[in-house]
Amino acid sequence: MATATTTLTARALSAQLGDWRAHSGTLAQALSDRVRLLILDGRITLGARLPAERQLADHEGVSRTTVAAAYARLRELGYLVSRRGSGSVAALPAGDVPAFDIVDRPDLLDFSKATLPALPAVVDAAAAAVQRLPHHLGLAGFDLFGLDELRAALADRYTARGLPTSPDQMLITLGAQHAIALIATALIGRGDRALVENPSYPHALEALTAAGARLVGVPVSADAGWDDDALAQLFPRSAPSLAYLMPDVHNPTGRIMPDEQRARLAALADRHGTRLIVDETMADLAVDGVSRQPMAVHSPRIITVGSVGKSVWGGIRLGWIRADRDTIAELARARPPGDLGSPTLEQLLLLELLPRYDELVGERRAQLRSGEALLRELLAAQLPDWRLPQIEGGLVLWTNLGRPVASELALVARAEGVQIGAGPRFSVDGAFERYVRLPFCYPEPLIRRAVDGLERAWQRLDSGSHRPATSDALVDAVV
Incomplete structure (x- = not known):
């Protein structure tokens, strides 16, 4: 058991709990189940008090x-450990693991x-990148900006999309998440407000919060x-210093922001002195395959983030930032405490892929449309009461369950061997208990297995047969 390194205040925990009372059991059960899910999701870190x-x-x-x-139930289930003088700290029972590490649970399908x-x-x-590598072995290998040829190739792609860009307006990062965290660290002061979409990408919210931002959600x-x-x-009301947005295939709703709304939003941000961070990670996965102009055409102050983690492969740990030259220099100066540059071999690999990139993402879109059709078909047959959105792209369906039980379903589904992302995981304020995020980017056998597990979990939820035997019944009368 790790020593407690952080202490959650009642206010901080409450912000993550959301509407925990929406539950079929007692208040104690509801509270303990929500805390348990927060621990499994990694939103409450192990060892936190x-x-x-x-x-x-x-x-x-x-x-x-x-x-x-509620605390007693969590101790009984192994999710809290109490020590004299240290209070109650978050833990995991033997054999269980949080959502971000399922190596020890081969039976658990991580559908989150x-x-x-x-x-x-x-x-x-x-293989081609390895052939290029000898030309770079005489260099130090530490480069805060990235290889000149890769920066130039990416700049050319932005120029072709209608946003004139030079190589010195590009910085190569260790993926989009690293780019977001670097921007947050460099440009956010502790206590600054950051405007974010609600729902949004959880790890981006974590990066902004870790940099000291106070999040303000926009629906x-x-x-x-x-x-x-x-x-x-x-x-005007919150005066955010930064705003983080995904206008190109929003995660998790799958929406694309119309051009006229992008122009209005960019002008609004400029008027109030807010820097926009535009995440284009999913931009190439639009259903229609149209290459849209980057939102940065509407303001030179917009910072654009991209990567190939979703379109090509997450194992290529590379992303990039496109911004004005001064901002790129500022971000490079802020980089050394976290890392000293992106790996040379992976940059050469990406250079090899870029000439074929449009062809490759075309293949990817075809795969995704097939997966989406399968998931819709299975859900319509096995879980017909769930409401599925029409999407404009992406990898997931932001699915409406029809009632506020997403966190409860996530726990029951886990017992059925399926890990899913409950709506509050994507929320600024613990909302979206009616929603779960379901990916359609998995192979057909895994999609079928996931839906079968979700069907069993939903049936258990309806029947009320999912409650573990605990001492809760003894306190029902006094709670």
Whole structure:
């Protein structure tokens, strides 16, 4: 058991709990199940100290008996360990693992990740990259900006899309997540507000929060897209220093922001002094295959992030940042505490792939449309009450369950061998209990296995047969 390194205040825990009362059991069961899911999701880190029972009870407006019963249940299940003088700290029972590490659970299908296997072309590109490598062995191998030829090739792609770009406006990173974290570290001051979509990509939210940002959510829905009125109100009201957006195939809703809305949003951000971080990681996975102009055509202050992690393979740990020259220089200066440059061989591999990139993502889109059709067919047959959105691209369906039980379903599905992403995982404020994110980028046998597991979990949820035997029944009368 790790020593507690962080302490969660009642307020901080409450922000992650969301609407935990939407539950078929007692309040103690509801609270303990939500905390358990937060631990499994990695949103509560192992070894973190939870707030004292009385503090959490006061903040949540429940009796201390309720919190005490919830904590007792978590101890019994192995998710809390109490030590004299240290309070209650997050743990995992023997044999269980959090969502970000399932190596020890070969029976668990991790359907919470939207990832694809490598395209076959990666093998040939890797061999060709090795042939290029001797020309670079005389160099130090530490380069904060990236290889000149790769920066030039990526700059040319932006220019071809209608955004004139020079190589010195590019910086090569260790994937899109590293790019987001680097921007956040360099440009956010502790306590600054950051405007983010709600729902959004969880690890981007974590990077902004880790840099000290206070997140302000703006609604995005699978039906209506981005809320113009909310955007118009939130910029002047919250004065965000940064805004993180995914206008090109939003994760998880699959929406694409219309061009006229992009122009309005860029002008709004400029008017209020907000730097926009535009994440294009999914941009090439639009259903229609259209290469849209980058949002940065609407303002020179926009910072664009991209990668090949979703389109080619996540094992190529490379991404990039496109921005004005001064910002690129500032980001390079901020980089050394975290890393000293991107790997040369992987940059050469990406250079080999870029000439075929449009052809390769065309293959990828065909694969994804086949997977989407299969997932829709299976869900319609086995879980017909779930509402599936029409999407404009991406890897997932932001699925409406029809009732607020996503976190509960995630726990039951885990017992059925399927790990899924419950809606609150993608939320700024613990909302979206009616939603789960379901990927369609897996091979057919795994999609079928996942839907079978979800069907069993849903049936158990309906029947109420999923409750583990604990001492909760003994406290029902007093909670």
